[in-house]
Amino acid sequence: MVSxxxxxxxxxxxxxxxxxxxxxxxxxxxxxxxxxxxVTKLPILIDPEKDHVTVDDEPVxxxxxxxxxxxxxKLYFLLNKPRGVYSTNVAQGEQKLAKDLLPPNLxxxxxxxxxxxxxxxxxxxxxxxxxxxxxxxxxxxxxxKTYRAEVDGYVTDDEINKLRKGVYLVDKDGDGSKTEPCIIxxxxxxxxxxxxxxxxxxxxxxxxRRMLARVEHxxxxxxxxxxxxxxxxxxxxxxxRPLTPRxxxxxxxxxxxxxxKVPTKPAPKKPGYRAVEQxxxxxxxxxxxxxxxxxxxxGITRGDLKPPKAKTKTTDADIELEPGDESEVEFVDLTDxxxxxxxxxxxxxxxxxxxxPE
Numbered sequence: 001m002v003s004x005x006x007x008x009x010x011x012x013x014x015x016x017x018x019x020x021x022x023x024x025x026x027x028x029x030x031x032x033x034x035x036x037x038x039v040t041k042l043p044i045l046i047d048p049e050k051d052h053v054t055v056d057d058e059p060v061x062x063x064x065x066x067x068x069x070x071x072x073x074k075l076y077f078l079l080n081k082p083r084g085v086y087s088t089n090v091a092q093g094e095q096k097l098a099k100d101l102l103p104p105n106l107x108x109x110x111x112x113x114x115x116x117x118x119x120x121x122x123x124x125x126x127x128x129x130x131x132x133x134x135x136x137x138x139x140x141x142x143x144x145k146t147y148r149a150e151v152d153g154y155v156t157d158d159e160i161n162k163l164r165k166g167v168y169l170v171d172k173d174g175d176g177s178k179t180e181p182c183i184i185x186x187x188x189x190x191x192x193x194x195x196x197x198x199x200x201x202x203x204x205x206x207x208x209r210r211m212l213a214r215v216e217h218x219x220x221x222x223x224x225x226x227x228x229x230x231x232x233x234x235x236x237x238x239x240x241r242p243l244t245p246r247x248x249x250x251x252x253x254x255x256x257x258x259x260x261k262v263p264t265k266p267a268p269k270k271p272g273y274r275a276v277e278q279x280x281x282x283x284x285x286x287x288x289x290x291x292x293x294x295x296x297x298x299g300i301t302r303g304d305l306k307p308p309k310a311k312t313k314t315t316d317a318d319i320e321l322e323p324g325d326e327s328e329v330e331f332v333d334l335t336d337x338x339x340x341x342x343x344x345x346x347x348x349x350x351x352x353x354x355x356x357p358e
Contacts, residue, residue, distance in 0.1 A: 005045040008034070008053070013130025015048075015062055015072055017055055018089065018111040020134055031056050072108050076243035077126040080235045083221075087112040087124060098124055102240060113137060114145075114203050114227075122147075122224035123232050126240075132248070135255035136228070142180075142201035143255055146226035147208050148187075152218045155194040159215040160184050167214040169204065179204070179211060197225070228254045 009023040012032075017023060026032050030040050033054045046053065048062040081087070085096045089111050098112055113125040114137050127133060136143050164184055170176040180202055188195035194217070198208055209219045225232055229250045235241055243251075 004049070005047050008032070008039075008044040008046050009042075010130065011046060011048055011062065012053065012055070012060060013133065015060065015108065015128070015130075017060055017109055019113070019137060020130060021137070022111070026055060033057075072128065074129045075106060075108060075110050075127060076129065076132075076248055077102055077110065077240045078230055078232075078235060078243055079124045079126055079240040080232050080237050081116055081121055081124040082237045083121040084118055086118050087116050098126065101238060102126060115205060116224060117206055120147075120222040120224065121237065122222075123227050123230060124224070125227060125230065125243075132251060132255075136251065137203060139202060141255040143228050144199050144201050144226075145203075145224060145228075146197060146199045148223045148225050149196045149198055149208055149212065149219050150221040151194045151196060151212055152192070152220060153194065154189060154191055155186075155196065155212075155215070155217055159217070160186070160196075162215055163198075163211055167211055169207070169210050169214070171204065179207065182211075193220075199226075 008027070009020045012018065012023050013020045018026070023032070024042060027039055027042060027044070030038050032039055034044065034046055035052050051062075053060045053062065079098060079101060081098050081101075085098050085101070087098050088095075089097065089099055089109070095118075099110060102110065108128045110126045110128045111133075113127060113133050116122065116124050125136070135141055164182060166178040166181055168176055168178050180200070182201075183199040185197040186194070187197055198211075200207060204210075208222060212219055230243075230247065
């Protein structure tokens with residue numbers, strides 16, 4: 001039989017070890033061994049039929065569809081993670097792990113999809129589906145995630161507008177970049193506290209907390225309340241439920257729909273006016289706030305935001321035409337009496353002040 005080899009991160013992700021990116025990190029950290037030998041460089045190709053793999057000294061069962069064996073059952077759980085519980089699958093000391101809140105003796109390891117730090121709570125998707133994990137976490141697919149943030153102090157409209165348009169963050173690798181435009185709704189605002197719902201399409205480390213810190217506000221409590229079509233409805237803190245087949249299909253469809261290219265310029269709606277279609281958050285915010293940088297990113301000019309000039313109905317006695325102005329006005333016929341009245345008014349208007357009656 002011909003040996004069939006695949007990339008190790010793809011194999012391990014498909015069999016529920018972790019996401020592809022996390023597996024790559026594990027390899028670089030020296031936590032993965034193939035046939036008893038620690039591997040620390042990529043790429044690595046393995047044959048699931050023949051090779052023996054361990055992660056953190058634990059053997060990984062690589063099931064396969066070859067030789068009549070059944071494939072690994074795909075598992076999907078929506079967990080309402082409490083504060084103080086860690087998303088990682090490897091505990092350090094006495095850390096409480098999200099996976100320990102799921103049923104014991106699952107047929108396959110499951111891992112969290114995306115980040116949700118220990119200080120945060122809320123919706124956490126757990127699965128062993130490597131393909132779906134890649135679709136939901138890779139930046140190119142821009143899957144929306146909504147957070148409810150309780151913030152110290154009164155967050156002003158100017159500060160909210162800055163957050164909506166993007167603020168600069170410096171990541172651990174030292175690279176700085178601007179956050180993508182986001183959607184923010186104010187649910188409560190007082191002198192001492194503001195509650196915001198923030199929807200982002202990125203997954204940068206502690207992003208919402210760091211964004212609010214950039215406008216000098218500390219987050220008291222942060223809860224993820226939505227991920228794509230999934231919500232926490234009916235799932236209390238520390239509890240979970242399996243996803244329905246329809247929800248899994250919706251997640252796949254959502255991620256793949258985002259790969260379709262959005263046109264950079266809106267199509268004309270009628271002559272003289274270009275309709276601005278709000279196809280994504282950038283275009284929406286560019287139109288709402290008329291920000292030059294966002295307008296350029298969306299491919300929209302300020303002229304696109306202006307409605308067409310209204311036609312003026314007037315007569316040749318009212319205006320003095322400049323070259324090229326003929327298309328801006330429309331003439332009407334006057335009766336002899338109307339024409340005489342207009343001429344009399346014009347003569348009266350040109351008299352000097354000392355000729356005007358008192």
